[in-house]
Amino acid sequence: MPSEHTRPHRFNTRLWLAGGWLLFALALALLAPWIAPHDPLAQDLLYGRLPPFWSEGAEPGLWLGTDSLGRDLLSRLIYGGRIAFMVAFAAATAACLVGSTLGLIAGYFGGWPDRIISRIVDIWMSFPPVLFAILLVAVLGTGLHSVIIAIAVIDWTRFCRVIRAEAMVQSRMDYVESARIAGFGRIGIMIKEVLPNVMPSIIALLSLEMGIAIIVEAILSFVNLSIATDDPTWGGLIAEGRLSIHQAWWVLVFPLIALFLTVLSFSQLGEGLKQRFDPILR
Amino acid sequence: MTPCLTITNLSATLPGGARVLRDVSLDVNPGEVRALVGESGAGKSMIGKAILGVLPSSVRQVSGEIFLDGQDLGALSASKRRILVGANVALIPQDPLTALNPSRRIGSQMTDQLIKILGWNSAKAYTRIRQLLDEVQIRDRERVLRSYPHELSGGMRQRVLIATAFAAEPKLIVADEPTTALDVTVQKQILRLIATMQRQHATAILFVTHDLGVVAKISQQVTVLYGGMIIEQAGVSDLFADPQHAYTRALLRATPRYNDPDARVEPVQPDVLAGLQNELAANDHAWEKHLG
Ligand SMILES: Nc1ncnc2c1ncn2[C@@H]1O[C@H](COP(=O)(O)OP(=O)(O)OP(=O)(O)O)[C@@H](O)[C@H]1O
Numbered sequence: 001m002p003s004e005h006t007r008p009h010r011f012n013t014r015l016w017l018a019g020g021w022l023l024f025a026l027a028l029a030l031l032a033p034w035i036a037p038h039d040p041l042a043q044d045l046l047y048g049r050l051p052p053f054w055s056e057g058a059e060p061g062l063w064l065g066t067d068s069l070g071r072d073l074l075s076r077l078i079y080g081g082r083i084a085f086m087v088a089f090a091a092a093t094a095a096c097l098v099g100s101t102l103g104l105i106a107g108y109f110g111g112w113p114d115r116i117i118s119r120i121v122d123i124w125m126s127f128p129p130v131l132f133a134i135l136l137v138a139v140l141g142t143g144l145h146s147v148i149i150a151i152a153v154i155d156w157t158r159f160c161r162v163i164r165a166e167a168m169v170q171s172r173m174d175y176v177e178s179a180r181i182a183g184f185g186r187i188g189i190m191i192k193e194v195l196p197n198v199m200p201s202i203i204a205l206l207s208l209e210m211g212i213a214i215i216v217e218a219i220l221s222f223v224n225l226s227i228a229t230d231d232p233t234w235g236g237l238i239a240e241g242r243l244s245i246h247q248a249w250w251v252l253v254f255p256l257i258a259l260f261l262t263v264l265s266f267s268q269l270g271e272g273l274k275q276r277f278d279p280i281l282r
Numbered sequence: 283m284t285p286c287l288t289i290t291n292l293s294a295t296l297p298g299g300a301r302v303l304r305d306v307s308l309d310v311n312p313g314e315v316r317a318l319v320g321e322s323g324a325g326k327s328m329i330g331k332a333i334l335g336v337l338p339s340s341v342r343q344v345s346g347e348i349f350l351d352g353q354d355l356g357a358l359s360a361s362k363r364r365i366l367v368g369a370n371v372a373l374i375p376q377d378p379l380t381a382l383n384p385s386r387r388i389g390s391q392m393t394d395q396l397i398k399i400l401g402w403n404s405a406k407a408y409t410r411i412r413q414l415l416d417e418v419q420i421r422d423r424e425r426v427l428r429s430y431p432h433e434l435s436g437g438m439r440q441r442v443l444i445a446t447a448f449a450a451e452p453k454l455i456v457a458d459e460p461t462t463a464l465d466v467t468v469q470k471q472i473l474r475l476i477a478t479m480q481r482q483h484a485t486a487i488l489f490v491t492h493d494l495g496v497v498a499k500i501s502q503q504v505t506v507l508y509g510g511m512i513i514e515q516a517g518v519s520d521l522f523a524d525p526q527h528a529y530t531r532a533l534l535r536a537t538p539r540y541n542d543p544d545a546r547v548e549p550v551q552p553d554v555l556a557g558l559q560n561e562l563a564a565n566d567h568a569w570e571k572h573l574g
């Protein structure tokens with residue numbers, strides 16, 4: 001099987017590119033107050049709709065140009081990253097904890113725990129996710145917390161379904177039987193024998209989910225249901241940019257690029273980490 | 283002398299009520315090897331699982347007793363049974379790859395039983411395991427202890443599992459087709475290793491196989507199984523010299539001889555199979571009557 005030997009290398013390049021971009025974006029987000037060249041909220045109508053630095057008419061120091069109110073786009077992007085990463089980490093972790101735990105229990109124990117959990121997942125997944133999110137935020141009220149809760153509440157089922165299937169496969173392996181003979185209890189086997197073998201998938205899903213959380217947050221911002229304050233978010237920037245696409249394309253394009261690269265990187269990172277942690281491929 | 287394992291009238295059913303084991307009774311005496319022979323699906327592994335208390339959840343033991351050293355396992359609480367079986371019975375599994383957890387190191391898997399069931403501390407367990415690795419002729423044992431299963435060859439993995447099985451000095455080992463998953467070249471070595479270890483430790487073995495050639499080499503007693511039903515039991519020389527049942531004779535004819543590899547190998551004839559089906563039907567009839 002030569003493909004299994006070449007694969008990890010191909011993914012390694014991607015892993016480093018993806019990890020590199022994420023680290024860079026995360027560092028910018030964390031250090032925003034010190035790094036951002038301008039106040040992201042400061043308006044200056046005299047400097048409205050200035051193009052990025054390479055174009056004619058660009059103003060030095062306003063690298064990516066300004067929006068219609070004269071706010072510095074680069075600074076707004078960097079501050080938007082703060083919210084994006086916060087939502088990504090908090091929502092994905094919460095969804096992962098709930099979904100993986102339930103999936104592990106359903107897949108490993110089977111029987112009635114599995115029937116109950118699978119039933120709930122089926123019902124849950126019959127709601128269209130974006131509509132579900134909008135509905136939830138409408139009920140919970142806008143704000144960072146509601147966005148995080150809404151994403152976790154909707155997306156735990158992703159983890160649950162995949163981890164259930166994998167735990168089910170693992171629990172039929174002979175090593176589980178050997179562990180029982182060697183004196184492990186059921187819970188002990190689930191945590192010490194099965195969990196490590198589904199961990200690569202959990203990590204991959206977690207990373208993928210961070211990307212998804214960023215998209216969902218952007219969608220909610222886009223429809224003006226995310227963070228109620230004036231804090232810039234990528235989705236909010238995209239919504240604004242859409243209105244002035246003909247006069248100032250950069251206001252739309254740069255947030256889109258940031259969003260795209262980050263989401264892509266999270267999914268590539270997930271794939272790469274899965275390969276890294278897979279006991280057989282590593 | 284109390285047999286080290288006694289099984290009486292063991293029956294087990296699948297959810298539909300079909301029986302995978304039909305009134306199975308057999309003994310294994312201390313230090314003796316009993317071969318359990320039968321084709322795929324005969325229920326050989328089920329007998330091993332019933333002894334070890336790891337029957338699949340869909341399979342129910344509906345009758346019969348299992349005694350270890352005269353102690354009725356059915357009379358014990360689940361936890362007592364687990365400890366008694368864990369301390370006295372070990373398994374050498376069929377597929378050494380799936381029987382080892384891919385994400386745990388060999389050393390920690392080998393010591394599980396000693397620590398969990400016998401209550402040894404880790405240092406004592408590792409000392410013991412190192413002894414056993416020497417006995418199964420693993421040279422770079424420190425590397426092996428630190429390895430993950432996929433870093434070892436199939437033969438090495440099976441050596442590790444043999445060492446693990448003998449580590450707690452069990453009275454009985456269930457060896458479930460321990461060489462089937464291995465390369466032909468390695469099979470002989472592993473078989474010889476099991477035979478040597480068995481003699482040195484005077485351990486009784488229930489040796490599951492479908493290869494009568496192996497039976498002649500390793501065992502003193504033979505049980506022939508078909509469709510969950512015992513067809514014939516005898517000492518190994520008697521069985522080879524004077525098989526009583528037509529199915530056993532057919533199996534012997536179907537086994538290539540090592541001393542005469544050119545001899546014709548015949549498949550089991552249709553009339554023998556028809557006879558077996560009749561016996562199974564009669565057995566079902568008796569069972570239904572028994573249930574009332
Ligand atoms: N987990 C299970 N649930 C239900 N039925 C099973 C299960 N495992 C095995 N069986 C059935 O029980 C019967 C006996 O299976 P068993 O594994 O004991 O056969 P075997 O003699 O060990 O065969 P092999 O040589 O292929 O290992 C088979 O008919 C099989 O289909």
Ligand SMILES: [Mg+2]
Nearest residue numbers: 326327328458
């Ligand atoms: Mg079997």
